[in-house]
Each structure stands twice: as structure tokens, then as C-alpha cells.
Amino acid sequence: MTKRAVVIGVGHYLPERVIPNSWFESRVDTSDEWIRTRSGIERRHFAAEGETTSSMGIAAAKAALDDAGLAPNDVDAIILATSTPDLTFPSTATMVQAGIGMTRGFAFDLQAVCAGFVFALANANALILSGQANRVLVIGSETFSRILDMEDRATCVLFGDGAGAVVLEAQEGHGSSDDRGILAADINSDGRFRDMLYVDGGVSTTGTAGVVKMQGNPLFRQAVEKLATTADAALDKAGLGHGDIDWIVPHQANIRIIQGTAKKLQMSMDNVVVTVQDHGNTSAASIPLALSVGQARGQIKTGDLIVTEAIGGGLAWGAVVLRW
Numbered sequence: 001m002t003k004r005a006v007v008i009g010v011g012h013y014l015p016e017r018v019i020p021n022s023w024f025e026s027r028v029d030t031s032d033e034w035i036r037t038r039s040g041i042e043r044r045h046f047a048a049e050g051e052t053t054s055s056m057g058i059a060a061a062k063a064a065l066d067d068a069g070l071a072p073n074d075v076d077a078i079i080l081a082t083s084t085p086d087l088t089f090p091s092t093a094t095m096v097q098a099g100i101g102m103t104r105g106f107a108f109d110l111q112a113v114c115a116g117f118v119f120a121l122a123n124a125n126a127l128i129l130s131g132q133a134n135r136v137l138v139i140g141s142e143t144f145s146r147i148l149d150m151e152d153r154a155t156c157v158l159f160g161d162g163a164g165a166v167v168l169e170a171q172e173g174h175g176s177s178d179d180r181g182i183l184a185a186d187i188n189s190d191g192r193f194r195d196m197l198y199v200d201g202g203v204s205t206t207g208t209a210g211v212v213k214m215q216g217n218p219l220f221r222q223a224v225e226k227l228a229t230t231a232d233a234a235l236d237k238a239g240l241g242h243g244d245i246d247w248i249v250p251h252q253a254n255i256r257i258i259q260g261t262a263k264k265l266q267m268s269m270d271n272v273v274v275t276v277q278d279h280g281n282t283s284a285a286s287i288p289l290a291l292s293v294g295q296a297r298g299q300i301k302t303g304d305l306i307v308t309e310a311i312g313g314g315l316a317w318g319a320v321v322l323r324w
């Protein structure tokens with residue numbers, strides 16, 4: 001028998017306020033046409049005043065626990081992936097822990113920007129396989145609207161807010177790729193690329209939160225190449241190939257990156273869960289949001305083989321292969 005970390009619940013939360021592309025037309029020199037054709041984004045959600053990364057994380061966590069049929073104290077650990085924490089400390093994860101009424105176990109934040117959820121899944125898997133936790137709530141939650149320069153057309157039109165969560169549980173598998181659960185993970189970073197995507201503020205430098213700065217075009221080229229490579233590496237570790245994939249659930253940064261990566265993986269877009277048109281780039285929240293929406297749409301079903309992949313600031317990138 002082989003221990004596996006199996007997804008037993010999924011949920012998400014999106015703020016009520018929907019911002020269409022036309023909202024930006026009166027603020028910066030852009031157009032709905034440019035945003036749609038260059039990124040695939042049609043609208044995104046922005047958090048309301050008073051809505052925070054923890055409040056959205058709490059809503060997504062509750063939805064995932066409900067889906068799993070579990071109470072908060074049935075979970076041993078929370079890993080919350082975010083680059084937009086409520087406060088410098090304590091961790092947003094501990095705020096979610098208190099907010100859902102979980103009074104045991106442990107909770108911590110993980111920061112790998114847009115790759116945060118993939119890194120969090122890999123780490124939750126390690127906690128489960130090493131016996132440190134039997135059930136882990138893995139959350140991605142972001143309020144990127146709070147770190148956007150609304151005068152920088154190259155970045156402000158691309159990002160949105162939201163949260164998604166999954167519950168992972170230790171279950172016994174047979175050790176084959178037919179098992180449900182996480183079958184392999186591949187995570188990477190290379191700090192030499194830090195200028196491609198960063199925030200120009202921080203606690204020990206400016207004492208401010210800063211705003212997003214991005215070299216979009218070079219990052220685009222890095223993204224397609226690195227996402228396909230990491231997906232292949234994770235598939236290799238799982239002993240699987242392109243033909244075994246039922247769904248790619250990619251980080252939702254740009255439809256052209258999603259299409260380019262799918263092509264490299266020899267997958268039809270019919271087998272890719274796409275939410276970028278409705279959510280924009282929600283950084284660490286984008287994959288759990290897509291998993292939750294993909295299940296609700298009836299795309300992802302129990303037993304399907306899923307490849308998730310993401311890249312973001314760092315650069316940090318990775319992929320997880322799991323059977324739903």
C-alpha cells in the first residue's frame with residue numbers, strides 16, 4: 001500500500017464586484033479589444049472595501065470543507081498561498097484558521113506568487129506523505145487589486161481578486177498511476193529572473209506594499225517554455241505521458257500562454273479548463289478557482305488525470321500531476 005494525498009473537497013469565493021474591460025478605457029490608454037486579444041481577459045472581480053485576503057480565504061475554505069463534509073477541526077493543517085497577505089504578520093493562514101473556527105493543528109502562509117498554489121500542493125503532499133498531517137486545507141487567496149498601479153496599462157488590466165481551496169486527505173493507494181491523489185510534483189525557481197515580475201516595495205526596503213512591475217513580453221516567452229518543461233517533468237516522475245492527461249488546469253495568466261503550453265503538451269484546448277476570461281490573473285488563487293469552477297461545470301470528474309502548472313514572480317514555476 002502507498003499513501004496518497006487525495007482531493008476530497010474543493011470550493012471558491014469571488015468578490016461580487018465585477019470589473020469589465022471597459023472600466024479601464026476611461027482610466028488608461030487601452031481598449032477592450034486590446035485586452036481581449038492580447039490576454040483573453042474579458043472581466044475580473046475586485047474585492048470590496050473591507051474584503052481581504054483572509055475573508056475571501058475563509059469563504060473558500062468553508063466551501064471546500066462543506067464539499068468534503070468535514071468540520072474545521074477535522075483538518076490538521078492549513079497552507080495558504082498568497083503574495084497579498086492581510087498584514088506583514090501574523091500569517092493570513094492563522095487568520096483563516098481562527099475565522100473558520102479551527103482550534104487545533106497548525107497554519108502557515110507560503111509565498112511563491114502565481115506558482116504559490118502548485119508549491120502549496122507539493123508541500124501539503126509532503127506533510128501528508130511524511131505523516132505530519134492527515135488532512136490539509138490548501139488555499140490560494142489574493143487581493144491583487146490592492147497592489148496594482150492603476151495608471152500602468154501594462155499591468156492593471158491583467159489581474160483580479162478571489163480565492164480557492166481544496167482539502168487533501170491521506171488515503172491508501174496501490175502505488176500505481178491509477179491511484180487517486182497527487183502522483184507527482186515538480187517545483188522550481190530561479191532568482192536571476194527577479195526583475196521580470198516583482199513588486200517595488202516591501203517591509204525591509206521601502207516600508208510600503210509597493211505595486212506590480214512586469215516585463216510582459218520576455219515573461220510570456222519564459223512562461224510557455226518553462227510550463228511545458230515542468231509539466232513534462234512531473235508527468236515523467238508519475239510514469240505518465242501526454243496521452244494519459246484528461247485535463248490541464250493551468251495558471252490563468254493569459255489565454256495565449258495557455259494555448260501555447262497546451263500545444264507543446266499536444267493537448268486540444270477541449271481538455272483545458274479555462275477561466276481567464278472571467279477571473280483575469282488571480283495569482284495563487286487561479287488554479288484552485290479553476291479546479292472548483294471546472295468541477296462545478298462538470299468538466300473535471302472523479303478519476304480524471306489532471307496536470308496543473310503555474311509560473312510567476314521569482315521566477316518560480318512548477319506542475320502537479322494528480323488523479324481527481
Ligand code: UT7
Binds near residue numbers: 029035114157281312
Ligand atoms: O502570472 C504570472 C505570469 N504572468 C505572465 O506570464 C504574463 C506574461 N505576459 C503577458 O501575458 C503578455 O506579455 C501581455 C498580455 C502582458 C502583453 O502582451 P504582448 O503581446 O507581450 O504585448 P507587448 O508587451 O509586446 O506589448 C505590445 C504593445 C506595446 O506597445 P508598442 O511598444 O508596441 O507600441 C505596449 O505598450 O502593447 C502595448 N500595451 C498596451 N496597449 C493597450 C501594453 N499594455 C497595453 C494595454 N492596452 N493595456
